[in-house]
Amino acid sequence: MPTVDQLVRADAVHRDIYRDPAVFELEMTRIFKRTWVYLAHESEVAEPGDYVTRTVGREPVVLVRGEDGVLRAVVNRCRHRAALVCEHETGNAKSFRCQYHGWTYRNDGRLIGVPHPERQSADVRERLGLAVVPRVESYRGLVFGSFNPAVSGLAEHLGPAALGYIDRFLDHCAGLPLTAHRQAHRITMPANWKLQLENGLDGYHAGFTHRSFFDVMRRRTGASVRFASGLPTATARAFRNGHTAIDPETTSRKPLIQRVSTLPGAAAKLDALRAHVGPQRFDEYAGAITGAGINVGIFPNLQLIGIHLRRIEPVSVDRTIVSVRPLLAVDAPPELNWLRLRYHELFYGPAGFGQPDDFEMFDRVAAGLADSEDGWLRFERGHGAETETEDGETIVGNVTDEIPQRGQYRQWRALLAGETA
Ligand code: FES
Ligand SMILES: [Fe+2]
Incomplete structure (x- = not known):
């Protein structure tokens, strides 16, 4: 992997930034998982339950308005064995059910249903809600999310x-x-x-x-x-x-x-x-x-x-x-x-x-x-x-x-x- 200085100068970039899979991997973690990433316009998720699926880097997320009216981005990955819990691009749902073994999550990420719970540890619901993208902010209807909890406020960043x-x-x-x-x-x-x-x-x-x-x-x-x-x-x-x-x-x-x-x-x-x-x-x-x-x-x-x-x-x-x-x-x-x-x-x-x-x-x-x-x-x-x-x-x-x-x-x-x- 070349160094950053071998890839970019003040007035030019090296062709490897467009074709080296190692550079792409680095971009996904150091850019897309660290800074603010645009997700959607608020009007796409106007009503409680409205959602759109997106990716942040390569991580699939669901931007969804909860029943409480709050906009959240939850990671679209079942905490059981990693299947997507939402396969549609857009829709309205109070909950997402993973089609693999039927775990069900409320649209705020909480795990609310595990089939045959008697064979699971008692605290499975508390432990295994969907991961939540730590920062979601919007400016005049433009909604951004960031996996970096320490990222500066959106308005300051812009x-x-x-x-x-x-x-x-x-x-x-x-x-x-x-x-x-x-x-x-x-x-x-x-x-x-x-x-x-x-x-x-x-x-x-x-x-x-x-x-x-x-x-x-x-x-x-x-x-x-x-x-x-x-x-x-x-x-x-x-x-x-x-x-x-x-x-x-x-x-x-x-x-x-x-x-x-x-x-x-x-x-x-x-x-x-x-x-x-x-x-x-x-x-x-x-x-x-x-x-x-x-x-x-x-x-x-x-x-x-x-x-x-x-x-x-x-x-x-x-x-x-x-x-x-x-x-x-x-x-x-x-x-x-x-x-x-x-x-x-x-x-x-x-x-x-x-x-x-x-x-x-x-x-x-x-x-x-x-x-x-x-x-x-x-x-x-x-x-x-x-x-x-x-x-x-x-x-x-x-x-x-x-x-x-x-x-x-x-x-x-x-x-x-x-x-x-
Ligand atoms: S992978 Fe989702 S319930 Fe098993
Ligand atoms: Fe053009």
């Missing part, structure tokens, strides 16, 4: 700069609260999880990887496209603890609305939306169709992009599940959510014009990791030209600078070296 960007993202919808769509696109990619980590905050690639999308939009709208990468005011940012953002900082939503209006059926829906909300508020609502216009990355496994929450779930060194879950506006004119979803689908999901192109690039990177003289992948764009905000919370530069990636790998390095949590 820090003021990342919190500001999360707020901006969650406030993008004309002042309406947001709820998570019941369905998500779940895409299994045959690539290392960090390719998605880097790519979601990559302000450099869009004009190339997504060229065909912009060409189609140009043909449909008749308007040429200015990439964020061409805007001198657009920024890339790194915050504390590996959290990041890219911010086009463009005030005009016009080009995006033009794209929306080319969708089949959209013209009538836009008219209906205008009738619903009135001409004064129409621009604000129309602006909310395409999302906040910023990409926010919360290390290691959450990205807020467009109108969706993206969860990155490492499975093995070369296998990752990426889940893309749209957010819908609560109590909104129905056309608004229809338009949000149709625009989202235009780019994201397996049939979108954009996201599959990123997966294609991950395949090409994986193919290019083969042994050669040069084992390094470079994030040196804009290195040395960054500035720091006065409060010391943010490193900032041009949107195409690889500031987010350098920030992510600073945190990756510190966690792997055991210097932080």
Whole structure:
């Protein structure tokens, strides 16, 4: 196993971090079992008994709201002989019964039923409840868990700069609260999880990887496209603890609305939306169709992009599940959510014009990791030209600078070296 310093430099990473199973093992324990990991949006587990199954690193957990209304994450592993006690992705249950020998646990983890208890020691129920993830906290509906009882509070871990960007993202919808769509696109990619980590905050690639999308939009709208990468005011940012953002900082939503209006059926829906909300508020609502216009990355496994929450779930060194879950506006004119979803689908999901192109690039990177003289992948764009905000919370530069990636790998390095949590 190479040392951390052989794997990562300030402006580059070694290819082994994407392909060495020993590095992956270390990431699962030193990153995913030590820091805060995003689990779900609170609206997915709104009612007592609502649950979703997740993994933290490779440990299966159930995030479940108890009958007392408290959100807990219990380890999805029977204390008898280790079978999963909950095999569904989502549902509502007062209790979970292990199908192997029938042990039953209440949804707060307590063991409440052991078949033929006369053959068990008297204290089996007290001793063998489901293990509970020691820390669960949420910020504005985003629920995180940590196996590290000593990890700092979630808000402190996120820090003021990342919190500001999360707020901006969650406030993008004309002042309406947001709820998570019941369905998500779940895409299994045959690539290392960090390719998605880097790519979601990559302000450099869009004009190339997504060229065909912009060409189609140009043909449909008749308007040429200015990439964020061409805007001198657009920024890339790194915050504390590996959290990041890219911010086009463009005030005009016009080009995006033009794209929306080319969708089949959209013209009538836009008219209906205008009738619903009135001409004064129409621009604000129309602006909310395409999302906040910023990409926010919360290390290691959450990205807020467009109108969706993206969860990155490492499975093995070369296998990752990426889940893309749209957010819908609560109590909104129905056309608004229809338009949000149709625009989202235009780019994201397996049939979108954009996201599959990123997966294609991950395949090409994986193919290019083969042994050669040069084992390094470079994030040196804009290195040395960054500035720091006065409060010391943010490193900032041009949107195409690889500031987010350098920030992510600073945190990756510190966690792997055991210097932080
Ligand atoms: S493994 Fe769960 S009851 Fe035996
Ligand atoms: Fe992309």
